[in-house]
Amino acid sequence: MARWADTMSINPCDIIRKKRFGGELNEQEIRAFVNGVVDGSFADYQASALLMAICINGMTDRETLALTLAMEKSGDTLDLSDIPGVKADKHSTGGVGDTTSLILVPLVAACGVKMAKMSGRGLGFTGGTLDKLESIAGLSISKDIDGFKRQVRDVGCAIIGQTAELAPADKVLYALRDVTATVDCLPLVVSSILSKKLAAGCDVVVLDVKSGSGAIMDTPEKSRQLAETMVRIGNMSGKRFSALITDMDQPLGNYIGNALEVEEAIDVLAGRTKGELKDVALTLGAHILRNAGAAATVEAGIKMLEEKIESGEGLRKLGDMIEAQGGDRRVVEDTSLLPKAPKQIELRADRAGYITRMVTSDIGNAAKLLGAGRERKTDELDLSVGIVMHKRLGEAVKRDEPLATLHVGEKSDRVGAYNLLKKSIVIGDEKPEVKPLIQAVIE
Numbered sequence: 460m461a462r463w464a465d466t467m468s469i470n471p472c473d474i475i476r477k478k479r480f481g482g483e484l485n486e487q488e489i490r491a492f493v494n495g496v497v498d499g500s501f502a503d504y505q506a507s508a509l510l511m512a513i514c515i516n517g518m519t520d521r522e523t524l525a526l527t528l529a530m531e532k533s534g535d536t537l538d539l540s541d542i543p544g545v546k547a548d549k550h551s552t553g554g555v556g557d558t559t560s561l562i563l564v565p566l567v568a569a570c571g572v573k574m575a576k577m578s579g580r581g582l583g584f585t586g587g588t589l590d591k592l593e594s595i596a597g598l599s600i601s602k603d604i605d606g607f608k609r610q611v612r613d614v615g616c617a618i619i620g621q622t623a624e625l626a627p628a629d630k631v632l633y634a635l636r637d638v639t640a641t642v643d644c645l646p647l648v649v650s651s652i653l654s655k656k657l658a659a660g661c662d663v664v665v666l667d668v669k670s671g672s673g674a675i676m677d678t679p680e681k682s683r684q685l686a687e688t689m690v691r692i693g694n695m696s697g698k699r700f701s702a703l704i705t706d707m708d709q710p711l712g713n714y715i716g717n718a719l720e721v722e723e724a725i726d727v728l729a730g731r732t733k734g735e736l737k738d739v740a741l742t743l744g745a746h747i748l749r750n751a752g753a754a755a756t757v758e759a760g761i762k763m764l765e766e767k768i769e770s771g772e773g774l775r776k777l778g779d780m781i782e783a784q785g786g787d788r789r790v791v792e793d794t795s796l797l798p799k800a801p802k803q804i805e806l807r808a809d810r811a812g813y814i815t816r817m818v819t820s821d822i823g824n825a826a827k828l829l830g831a832g833r834e835r836k837t838d839e840l841d842l843s844v845g846i847v848m849h850k851r852l853g854e855a856v857k858r859d860e861p862l863a864t865l866h867v868g869e870k871s872d873r874v875g876a877y878n879l880l881k882k883s884i885v886i887g888d889e890k891p892e893v894k895p896l897i898q899a900v901i902e
Contacts (some may be wrong), residue, residue, distance in 0.1 A: 471495060471505045478512040486525045493529040496631045503635060510632070510641045518646035523688070524695050526646065530654035533628035537604065537660035539575055542612045545751040546573045549743055550656060551667040552675055552685070553585035555823040556710030556848070558736060559667065560588045560618065561724035563744035565776035568615035569767040570760075572751045575611045577621040577659050585673075585823060586720060586832065589620050594718035594798055594842040598786030614783045615776065625658045643675060649688050653696070663699045663750045665743050666690070670898060671708035673819025679704070679898060686901045699750050702901040705739050706894050709817040709852045712736035716831040716845015716866060718797040725794055728774040735851075735896050741765065742897060798843035800866035804873060808856045812886040817852060821883035828876040830868050841868040846880065853893045856886060 469491040478484055484492075492509060495501030501509075518526065539546045547567065551557055564574045578600075580587035589600045600620045602610065610617040623630075629651050636642045636651075656664050666689055669675070670682035686702035693700030705711075713734070714723035726732035727740065745760030754760035767773040778788040790796045826832055830841030847864045850856055862884055867873045 471501050471509075475505060475509050475512060478509060478516060481516045483519055484522055484525075486529075489522065489525040490529045493526070493533050493628045496635075497533050497628050506632070507635050507639045510635060510639055510644070510647065513646060514641040514644040520688075520692060520695070523646040523649055524692050527650040527653045527657065527692060528696065530626050530628045530632075530650055531657040533654075534626055534658070535622070535624040536658045537625065539608065539611070539660040542573055542575075542608060544571070544573050545663060545753075546575045546611070546661045547663040547665070547747045547751055548574070548576050548656060548659060548661040549665050549667065549747065550652060552652075552669050554669045554707045554711055555585065555673045555819050555826075556712035556715045556720065556736070557586065557667075557669075557707075558591065558712055558714075558720040558724045559740040559743060561591065561721065561777070562727050562737070562740035562773075563747070563764075564616050564618060565728065565780060566740075566764045566767050566773040567744045567747050568780075569772040569776045570748055570753055570763050571615075572663075572748060572753050573611050574616040575607070575659065575661055576616070576618045577625070577655070578618055579621065580833075586715070586717070588618060590840055590842070591717045591720050592618060592784075592786075594721055595781055595786040595790050596796065598781055598784050600784070602784070610780075610783050614779050616780050617783070618780070619784075621655060621659075626654045629654055645685060645688060648675075648685060649692055653689060653693055656693075657696055657698065661698070663747060664693060665746045665750065666693075666700065666702035667739070667743055668702050668704050669707040670704050671706055671819060671894070672817070673707040673710070673823060683899060683901075686899070690901045701746050701750055703739075703743060703746065703897055704899040704901070706896050706898060707819055708894060709819055710822055710848055711739060713848045714845065715822065715826045715848070716829070717840065717842040718799070719845040719847065719866065721790075722794045722797055725774070725777070725791055728768060728777055728791075729771075730768050738896060746900075800841075800843040800845075800868050802867040804865040804867055804877060805861050806863045806865065806877060806880055806884075808858055808860045808862055808886060810886055811858045812856060812888050813890045814850050814852050814854050814856060814884065815887035815889070815891045816885035818883040821879050822846065822848075825865075825876040825880040825883065828879065829865060829871040829873070841870065844868045844871055850884075853891055855890075
């Protein structure tokens with residue numbers, strides 16, 4: 460773990476006071492802060508005070524970059540230089556029905572770009588890639604660094620959990636942000652995301668910044684500011700970053716829940732399912748191919764990825780990744796091997812009209828009440844439960860037509876989930892204008 464001798468004499472109160480009055484912290488002061496939260500020389504109350512001062516007064520790009528790099532170097536950093544070729548990663552700010560990683564990772568790998576991805580678990584109404592993968596029998600999301608690098612080199616892709624040694628400062632600071640109402644502070648969000656991505660050692664990173672009722676950044680303005688800042692700071696670090704701002708005013712896919720989302724990802728890779736989930740996954744993947752030099756343009760990248768779906772190479776690559784991580788690869792040909800909920804309940808329309816609005820966060824919370832999500836990291840999930848949506852924004856519905864199907868387990872709060880889901884889908888008389896799926900591209 461990194462230590463900086465030149466930071467030992469810096470008084471925490473001096474740093475807090477400087478930022479409290481709107482001053483710009485220098486690199487040495489920021490390193491002292493990050494070093495202090497890792498080794499405990501900064502008390503929690505001192506770190507919390509500085510987080511609040513940052514939240515109120517903001518940070519310059521120079522400060523944000525220094526914070527990002529200090530957090531990156533607060534623990535181990537992954538060196539992937541001995542793996543031939545360009546190594547790439549993708550990060551989403553979190554959403555509902557967002558299974559893009561399970562689609563684009565094998566597809567991009569099938570195109571020859573190495574995908575070395577460390578992912579997280581779901582918390583609150585947002586799903587976690589690791590939880591989805593664990594619905595596949597036998598699959599392990601834990602590997603040591605040598606095993607992770609070997610799989611990326613040999614298979615072309617891997618998705619595992621982040622090791623505790625990578626960017627440990629982020630774990631401490633995030634826990635404090637969570638209890639001090641500073642989670643949505645822009646420089647703290649940026650440094651949290653980018654420090655982990657930089658520590659993971661990839662050359663190219665494409666960011667999926669969600670915007671809407673199911674996103675951390677609920678307005679287009681906030682989403683654009685976050686995307687632009689992350690790309691700017693990320694590129695200042697010497698890596699190649701791009702970002703897409705994508706709509707989260709409705710679930711991205713139609714399946715919400717862990718095994719259900721794996722099933723939908725497999726259906727996309729098998730060529731059985733089209734729609735917004737596929738479109739976002741292919742566009743993100745195409746930006747990776749373009750930034751990695753494997754495709755001349757984004758349009759050419761999308762064509763390459765489509766060809767890997769048509770040939771079946773993308774689906775086979777997912778099977779290879781599952782097998783390499785101890786899972787039952789037969790699932791890519793037979794999704795009945797995934798966990799299945801014992802009961803299904805239909806939510807039907809109580810009137811005719813158009814789907815005018817969805818509160819995506821409430822749809823995600825309804826799935827959480829069924830047992831698909833967690834409030835605390837220690838909560839146990841039911842990997843079989845969730846929701847299948849039958850209608851999209853702007854679509855016409857008839858009275859008594861199915862809007863969604865709840866997949867219910869033994870411990871599900873079926874009444875609470877049903878009522879919350881019903882409230883989250885609004886039917887009106889006028890067909891609404893639906894926002895573009897991809898709202899902006901930030902280079």
